[in-house]
Amino acid sequence: MGSAKLTPVIRMRVLIVEDDEKTALALSSGLERGGFATATAHTGEDGFFLLNSETFDLVVLDWMLPGRSGIEILKTLRSRGSKTPVLLLTARDAVDDRVLGLESGADDYLVKPFAFAELLARIRTLLRRSGPAEPLRKTIADLVVDLESRRVWRTDKPIELTPREFDLLAFLLRQPGQVVTREMLAKEVWREASRITPLDNVIDVHVAHLRRKVDEGRGLKLIHTIRGVGFVLREEAIG
Amino acid sequence: MKAWWQRRSLSARLAFWNAVAAGATTAMGAAAAAGLGIWKPANVFALLAIMFLAWVFVTVIFGTGAYFIARRMHAPLLEMVTETGRLSAKGLSRRLPVTNPHDELGVLAARLNDLLEQLENSFAELDRLTADVSHELRTPLTAMRAVGEVALRDRNPALLQDAVGSMLEDIGRMNQLIERLLLLTRSDNSQIPLQMEAGLVRPVLAAVNDALSLVAMEKQQEIQADCPDHLLAVFDPALLRLALMNLTQNAIRYSSCGKPIKLRAFWEQGSVVIEVADEGPGIAAAHHQRIFERFYRVDKARSRADGGVGLGLAIVKWAVERMGGTVRVVSDLGRGSVFRIHLRTIPSY
Numbered sequence: 407m408g409s410a411k412l413t414p415v416i417r418m419r420v421l422i423v424e425d426d427e428k429t430a431l432a433l434s435s436g437l438e439r440g441g442f443a444t445a446t447a448h449t450g451e452d453g454f455f456l457l458n459s460e461t462f463d464l465v466v467l468d469w470m471l472p473g474r475s476g477i478e479i480l481k482t483l484r485s486r487g488s489k490t491p492v493l494l495l496t497a498r499d500a501v502d503d504r505v506l507g508l509e510s511g512a513d514d515y516l517v518k519p520f521a522f523a524e525l526l527a528r529i530r531t532l533l534r535r536s537g538p539a540e541p542l543r544k545t546i547a548d549l550v551v552d553l554e555s556r557r558v559w560r561t562d563k564p565i566e567l568t569p570r571e572f573d574l575l576a577f578l579l580r581q582p583g584q585v586v587t588r589e590m591l592a593k594e595v596w597r598e599a600s601r602i603t604p605l606d607n608v609i610d611v612h613v614a615h616l617r618r619k620v621d622e623g624r625g626l627k628l629i630h631t632i633r634g635v636g637f638v639l640r641e642e643a644i645g
Numbered sequence: 646m647k648a649w650w651q652r653r654s655l656s657a658r659l660a661f662w663n664a665v666a667a668g669a670t671t672a673m674g675a676a677a678a679a680g681l682g683i684w685k686p687a688n689v690f691a692l693l694a695i696m697f698l699a700w701v702f703v704t705v706i707f708g709t710g711a712y713f714i715a716r717r718m719h720a721p722l723l724e725m726v727t728e729t730g731r732l733s734a735k736g737l738s739r740r741l742p743v744t745n746p747h748d749e750l751g752v753l754a755a756r757l758n759d760l761l762e763q764l765e766n767s768f769a770e771l772d773r774l775t776a777d778v779s780h781e782l783r784t785p786l787t788a789m790r791a792v793g794e795v796a797l798r799d800r801n802p803a804l805l806q807d808a809v810g811s812m813l814e815d816i817g818r819m820n821q822l823i824e825r826l827l828l829l830t831r832s833d834n835s836q837i838p839l840q841m842e843a844g845l846v847r848p849v850l851a852a853v854n855d856a857l858s859l860v861a862m863e864k865q866q867e868i869q870a871d872c873p874d875h876l877l878a879v880f881d882p883a884l885l886r887l888a889l890m891n892l893t894q895n896a897i898r899y900s901s902c903g904k905p906i907k908l909r910a911f912w913e914q915g916s917v918v919i920e921v922a923d924e925g926p927g928i929a930a931a932h933h934q935r936i937f938e939r940f941y942r943v944d945k946a947r948s949r950a951d952g953g954v955g956l957g958l959a960i961v962k963w964a965v966e967r968m969g970g971t972v973r974v975v976s977d978l979g980r981g982s983v984f985r986i987h988l989r990t991i992p993s994y
Contacts, residue, residue, distance in 0.1 A: 519820055596856070602828055602960065603887050604894055611859045634813025 417443040418463040418533060423453035423479070424495065425471050433466065436522050437529075450474025457483065462490055464532060466525070469496035469507070477510050484511035491532040493525075523585035523635060530581065544579050547626055547641045551579055560620060570595070571616045578629070578639040587636035613637055655722075656715035663715075664708030668700040675699050721750045725757075737765035777940040781822055781955065785815035822954040829939065829956065829963055839967055840881045843991050846910045846917060847872040849882060853889045854908060857897065865903045868893065872910040878917040878988040884964040885919075885988075888972070891957045892921040892984045900925030900981070917988045924981040933974050937962040 420442045424430040427448060434444040445460070447453035450471040457465070457479070465483075469476040480492055494512040496503065507515050514528050542554045550559045556572050558565045567575065573595045578586055592598045592605045617629045630638050650658070675696045678684040686692040721744040728741050740761060741754040789812045796808030854870045861868050889908070896906045904924040911918055928936065928943060935941045940955040965972040965986050976982035 519816075600883055600887060601824055603883075603890055604957070605856070605890075607860050607894060608856050611863055615859065633807065633810025634817065635810070 417441060419443045419445070419461070420529065421453065421456055421460075421462040421465045422446045423450070423465065423471065423476065424468040425449065426468075432522070433525070436526070440526050442529075450476070450479055454479050454482070457488075457490075464529060465490055465492045466529070467492050467494050467512075469494055469503075477506070480510045480512060493528055493532060495520075521585075521587040521589065521635060523587050524590050526584060527581055527586070527590065530584075546579065546582050546639060547628060549620065549628055551575060558620075560624070565619050567616070567619060570612060571619070574612055574616055575620070575639075578637065583638065583640045585632050585635050585638045590636070654716075654719075656712055656719050659715045660708050660712035663711040664704040664706075667707040667711075668702075668704035671703040672696040672700040721745070721754070725750070725754055732761070734768065737761055737768060774939065777955075778822075778826065781940060782819060785819050789815045818954060822956070825954060825956040825960060826939075829959060840883070841879055841968065842882070843877055843879050844882065845874075846876045846878050846880075846919065847874060849880075849885050849889065850908050850910060850919070852886065853893055856890065857893050860894070861897050861906060864897060864901075866897060866900070866906055868906045868908060870908040872908075873912075876910055876912065876917060878990050880968050880970075880988055884968055888961045888964040888986065889919070889921065891961045895957060896921055896923035896925070896982075896984075899923065912990075913987075915990065917990045919986040919988065920983050922981060922983040927978045927980045928974060928976040928982050929978050930976075933976070936974065937972070 418441075420437055422430055422433050422437070422444055424433065424446070425448050430446050430448065434446050437444050445456055445462070447456050450473040453465075453467070453471070454474060456462075467476045467480060471479075476494060476496075480494070483490070483492070491513045492511065493514045493516060494507045495516050495518060496507065497518045504515055513532055516525060516528060542552065544551050544553065548561045552558070553576060556569075558567055558572070558575065574591065577591065577595050588606050588609050589601065591609050592601075592603070596605055596608070598605055613629065613631070621627045621629055627642055628639055630640065630642060632638055653661075675684070676692070679686055679692050686695060721742065724744075725741050728739060732739055740758045743751050743754045743758070745751045746755060792808045792811050796805050799805070850870045850872050854868050858868050893906060893908065900906065900923040907920070907922040909918075909920045909922065932941075932943050936943060937958045939959045941958075942955055961984075962972055965988075968988060970986055970988040972984060972986045974982055974984050
């Protein structure tokens with residue numbers, strides 16, 4: 407498994423509070439495979455009980471729960487001074503709800519249905535906030551990217567990239583081995599706030615160009631398309 | 646007694662009070678005649694008896710007459726009552742009879758008919774939308790089911806992986822459809838804040854060109870943007886961008902390799918016009934009105950194969966109209982298409 411070496415030495419503990427059992431199971435097994443230890447609660451009461459009895463590094467909290475709602479749990483948690491990062495999941499996406507969620511003390515907000523890749527990326531970002539600063543020069547296989555001078559080399563040969571292509575590569579490189587969705591790219595690289603603006607074609611074309619410059623004519627491919635999900639930067643030989 | 650009275654028809658109650666009043670007037674007339682000495686009754690009892698008889702007589706005669714007249718005048722009302730009884734949510738095609746368009750009942754019937762018309766249209770629209778959405782959702786569901794069943798029968802892991810990928814693509818498409826549909830329905834309730842501002846049009850065209858030039862190049866197409874430097878209009882930048890991205894992507898999608906796409910903005914009679922023109926196959930006049938409707942497709946097979954969900958132009962229309970503008974298409978078969986957006990501008994400019 408390519409992601410094995412990314413597993414933290416001490417596994418981070420994530421609490422999942424989600425009433426839909428299918429979703430909860432998918433999330434916990436996905437996170438376990440992503441190197442986290444998980445606990446799951448299906449009701450607001452269970453979640454609250456677990457939060458009181460154990461410590462977690464992060465909570466994935468569904469908004470709509472039977473019994474105690476996600477927002478209530480969040481408010482109680484914050485009023486007690488807990489700083490555990492909370493990622494709120496919700497099917498609502500009106501602006502007011504977003505504001506309410508963040509004002510209640512959520513650290514981030516994800517609208518259902520979401521891509522699992524995006525959830526994983528958000529969780530890693532939340533956990534990294536307090537961690538060490540990112541290095542300015544990154545390497546994967548024989549690809550070297552200097553984030554400060556915005557230059558790129560492959561096997562010591564410089565590659566000319568347009569600004570957009572560079573941003574795209576830098577974003578992929580920020581989470582090597584993890585799948586990045588088109589939605590994430592639209593938001594982070596194209597800075598498009600609306601999920602409605604049609605950018606999928608645009609993204610595909612830019613990825614194709616970037617791939618041509620980085621991978622063409624090389625045995626070791628770095629940029630891969632995961633059908634139905636998005637793109638990933640990892641070492642993978644052809645065949 | 647009161648309840649019994651309330652159950653009498655409007656005509657009967659009206660006639661009754663009319664008749665009582667008329668009878669009373671006659672009796673008073675008799676009393677006045679006696680008082681003035683025109684008529685000399687034998688005594689007070691005779692006067693009272695005459696007054697009473699006159700009152701009763703006139704009341705009965707007038708009451709009967711007034712009842713029939715009132716019934717005639719209320720006949721349209723009774724018809725309206727019967728007709729409304731036949732109306733229901735499922736059968737809104739009936740209309741109330743308008744006997745005399747000038748009196749109150751006629752006006753009332755005409756207004757109710759207008760309302761019925763609107764109700765009938767929105768129920769029909771709802772039916773159509775439900776049918777369309779079900780169809781649009783069923784198509785990817787059918788594909789997913791088939792792909793899943795075939796993949797399960799085959800034990801080849803590579804095939805399985807491919808099947809899951811294909812299913813995820815369909816899920817993405819369904820999700821897109823729902824999101825766009827929600828946007829359009831919410832817009833009906835105007836829940837999304839509008840951020841109108843006076844701004845230059847040129848940077849918006851440049852941004853669209855910048856985002857899509859690479860996509861166009863894949864088909865050896867060139868996007869030519871042409872806009873005066875200082876052209877100002879009043880718009881919401883995100884909405885205008887959304888509209889132009891949709892129109893320009895359509896232009897790229899529907900015109901063949903090597904054909905240029907022209908983005909043009911200019912002044913015309915007090916408004917700002919933004920055009921997206923292609924040299925594609927064009928759209929027959931019969932479709933011009935309807936292409937902006939949700940899920941309307943000129944060529945049903947083709948646009949879905951290209952990944953569209955059938956809401957692009959509905960979103961364009963929605964976005965432009967929210968900004969107080971208009972959008973229409975000028976096109977003919979074999980002549981390419983021009984989508985024209987008219988935006989308001991600042992009066993003092």
